[in-house]
Amino acid sequence: xVQLLESGGGLVQPGGSLRLSCAASGFTLSTYAMSWVRQAPxxxxxxxxxxxxxxxxxxYADSVKGRFTISRDNSKNALYLQMNSLSxxxxxxxxxxxxxxxxxxxxxxxxxxxxxxxxxx
Amino acid sequence: xxxxxxxxxxxGSPGQSITISCTGTTSDVGGYNYVSWxxxxxxxxxxxxxxxxxxxPSGVSNRFSGSKSGNTxxxxxxxxxxxxxxxxxxxxxxxxxxxxxxxxxxxLTVL
Numbered sequence: 706x707v708q709l710l711e712s713g714g715g716l717v718q719p720g721g722s723l724r725l726s727c728a729a730s731g732f733t734l735s736t737y738a739m740s741w742v743r744q745a746p747x748x749x750x751x752x753x754x755x756x757x758x759x760x761x762x763x764x765y766a767d768s769v770k771g772r773f774t775i776s777r778d779n780s781k782n783a784l785y786l787q788m789n790s791l792s793x794x795x796x797x798x799x800x801x802x803x804x805x806x807x808x809x810x811x812x813x814x815x816x817x818x819x820x821x822x823x824x825x826x
Numbered sequence: 827x828x829x830x831x832x833x834x835x836x837x838g839s840p841g842q843s844i845t846i847s848c849t850g851t852t853s854d855v856g857g858y859n860y861v862s863w864x865x866x867x868x869x870x871x872x873x874x875x876x877x878x879x880x881x882x883p884s885g886v887s888n889r890f891s892g893s894k895s896g897n898t899x900x901x902x903x904x905x906x907x908x909x910x911x912x913x914x915x916x917x918x919x920x921x922x923x924x925x926x927x928x929x930x931x932x933x934l935t936v937l
Contacts, residue, residue: 709871740925742872749931750864750872750915755924764924800872810860811919811926814883816871 707731707815709801714820721791725820727784727801735759735779738804740813741786743797743822753799754786757808768794791824798822830855830916830929837935843904846932848916849897854927856897860919863892863901866931867912875914876901903934911936
């Protein structure tokens, strides 16, 4: 059974940093691209970042480019999102999501339950 | 503003059918058969319901179906049930980004 469990969310001050983790189980992580998707309060879903199975390619939304870094450790079955220079606009529930073998199809077939990030002073 | 346009809300009675539209451009919905639909019950993990316009993952009820015409994709739910009440999001490949794009979401109310 595929399971994705996010952690690392919390309250952080504007300008601060946070590192999210996603523990994956039930599949071979290195085979699949992985993504982070967020949902701000009262808003829809926003695709934040994605990374190829090997970790050699990473992609970012313009809204987080230069501030967020996605990474993965396939040996630990883990996905990460390092978030720096956080602002109130980054307040959201962050979801870890598994892609299919072909990233180009942009399909997210399994999702975690999310971790809440609140940026506030 | 979301890249794909969905109605904010739709509603239907149990047993009825409803359709949710998702309108994009030739750079996304209209140009590629990589449209997905997700069901999201607040507080829970989103769930993939339809991929590649009209394919259902294993375990998804055949009451859910997808289609596309031009720049508009559609999700149809037949035989509405109370548990179908949720938010629904479309998503698509887009040539304008290395990431996918989502619609703004549609809240389905089962009356």
